[in-house]
Amino acid sequence: MIRIAKVIVDVAAYPVDRPFDYLIPADWHDLIECGCRVKVPFGPRNVLGFVVELASETDVPLDKIKPITQVLDIEPVLTEEMLRLAKWLKKQTICYEIDALQVMLPSALRAKYEKMVYLQAELEQLDPSLASFFQKSQKINFKQFEKQELLKELKQAIKKGYVRIENEVKQQGNIKEIRKVQIHVDADYIDKIKQQLSKRAKKQIQLAEWMQNHCGEIFAPEEIYEQASVTATVLQALIESGAAQFIQEEVYRAPFTKDVVQTMALRLTDEQDQALNQITAAMEQQHNETFLLHGVTGSGKTEVYLQAIQQALQDGKEAIMLVPEISLTPQMTERFRSRFGELVAVMHSGLSVGEKYDEWRKIQQGKVKVVVGARSAIFAPFQHIGLIILDEEHESTYKQEDAPRYHARDVAIWRSEFHQCPVILGSATPALESFARAKKNVYTLLTLKDRAKQQALPSVTVVDMREELKLGNRSMFSTSLIEGMRERLMRKEQIVLFLNRRGYSSFVLCRDCGTVVQCPNCDISLTYHRYNEKLKCHYCGYDEYVPQSCPQCQSEHIRFFGTGTQKVEEEIYKLFPEARIVRMDVDTTSQKGAHEQLLDIFGSGQADILLGTQMIAKGLDFPNITLVGVLSADTSLHLPDYRSGERTFQLLTQVSGRAGRHDLPGEVIIQTYTPEHYAIELAQEQQYEPFYLREMQSRHQAGYPPYYYLALVQVSHEDVIMAAEYAGRVADYLRSNLSFNVSIIGPTTASISRLNNRYRYQCLIKYKREPNLIDTLLQLIKIYRTDWSKKGIQLIVDLDPSVI
């Protein structure tokens, strides 16, 4: 009988995206499973591929079909669920299936690594052909077995648990191991050794007796020194005599640096209790219900998550807890670790490749039950998920901006259907789409109207900075903010100052000719970094030293302009020389662990003012903060994003919510040049629903989501004429293939019209119902892949664009 593997190959430029058939050599029949990675010949090369299906027949003539050349995994790295999910992602986001498969794996599995086989049992238990390898060492390179064609035997041994396989990332450090001591399993054997000892070796006899009471157990050497009160030499002597042996035990690199204190479930408020009951009811009925947990800041949403997860664990299930990258503060992860201890894995971009891989493996091997992580943790390889939570569900970081352009919320809902479990979307300021769905009963709305300890929401004042200027105040602080700060400093309470830097950065400007120093590769101004006097492009990474004179007119009146956090810090020192300030921005937090240290300093009361950007807007829960100042509310209002009003409202509400969360009452001062904008007016009221209604109205008028769907097709090329021409072809193609109900805007230049030396044009598609859309886009992509790509065009399709 022939055996065929259908393989998705890693050639993402190929016009057709489908599995290809390969012959499984007879020797590997029992070896290869779905979800394993293999190497297969494709054209002149050998490429990586994923086995997605096994079959016993093929349409390819048998003399043409090529065999698989190499087996990379003899245990699948992807489950059946993941293979299905990849198919769905491919359709949902229009991406190559290979991209969807790769995104689910930790990057360590994509990097260069060495596969090692570890002995897990007694040598005698192994098949003799394998045993010979392990005479000298506990771990052997997989390649050795491959060379000797012993993969079948190896797989048997894995099934029996005699050996295990680990991938060791080459560059990023290997699996960490520590040396431990295992006492011999047989007490009589130890006794025999004891008899042979010299009567004068009292310490050795003492240790041998101790060992007889601990047969087969494993200890760290230090534990033995202590418990048996012997020295290292004594232990060494007994190990040499065979009463015990050294073994290597794997330790996971610990991404946690601090110990935590165990916390218990709090007594819930009535509102929390009601919310929790509905969620646990869905868990009990194994119902894939999606809840929108809408709770004001400080209402105790996190406590609801914790107790719902607890329930999932009690049912023997696992839970995924997603948080936006920026709110993966140590404070947040600590709350989960203090409740669930070692059962928690954490995944975020601050971990090294090796650490991420370790966390992933703990999940895959079932050693942990809860993962707290950013977007990609939605692919955690749990197999019995009982609950999925997205905190701050409105956050834009849940959408990936590279292929596959997926939204974690959609993946969460897909997985909840697969596992028949509920999803909680939580926020104080839900995404408009989510709230609209809750109103239509697509999601179940759960509401927490009050703060958990019944504190009032902080009082919010909006200050018109134009008026301040008229009154002669040219500083970046309004009179009322200065007063508020003075008071807090006197009372030894804490202050948070928030600099809204979305779409805004400090740049270098020539006062004489108005030139702003631009990135040579991108159509965007360079950002000034004071600590190294450099200008940097945040899109392509280009950097240069600040020029001494204007590159256009040679004037020397060229200088840094705009309000960065460093500038604010200096201004505060002028006003309050005694104030102790912690500044948190990209510059001060680039070092590993810096984030945590800075928050520790502030949290422990060693600083009065926490000054920062977006990264301080969320998740912080410090009792002594009584004043929040927003220095510039407007900067996020004028971005080329139809959600800019919504984003501004969300940000202001979030940051305001940091004040007065415990016993002391909170105050918020928002400085703005456009106090009349509804996003700012309504943020002052701190009422979500009026904002929702107002924003829905303007989306309706402008024809934006949730009333219409959007799709974006973007074309780029190094040559501006080529980019424009092919964008024109895209527009023509769409207009002649889509129905009249669809409006196609463009081609227009993209909001950043040149990026990394490529000119960018785009077409925006607005539609309500267009059954033909996906097929049309797929056809367009096929034309691009077969023809346009050869001319240097790059085309991307985004079915849920945010920046337009």
Ligand SMILES: Nc1ncnc2c1ncn2[C@@H]1O[C@H](COP(=O)(O)OP(=O)(O)OP(=O)(O)O)[C@@H](O)[C@H]1O
């Ligand atoms: N039932 C409760 N009893 C007493 N204190 C509670 C209770 N629930 C939550 N808290 C406390 O109230 C504070 C706010 O709760 P939590 O941080 O969970 O709110 P949240 O809704 O997640 O906040 P945000 O969205 O603003 O980050 C925390 O200090 C928390 O320990």
Ligand SMILES: [Zn+2]
């Ligand atoms: Zn100039």
Ligand SMILES: [Zn+2]
């Ligand atoms: Zn650039």
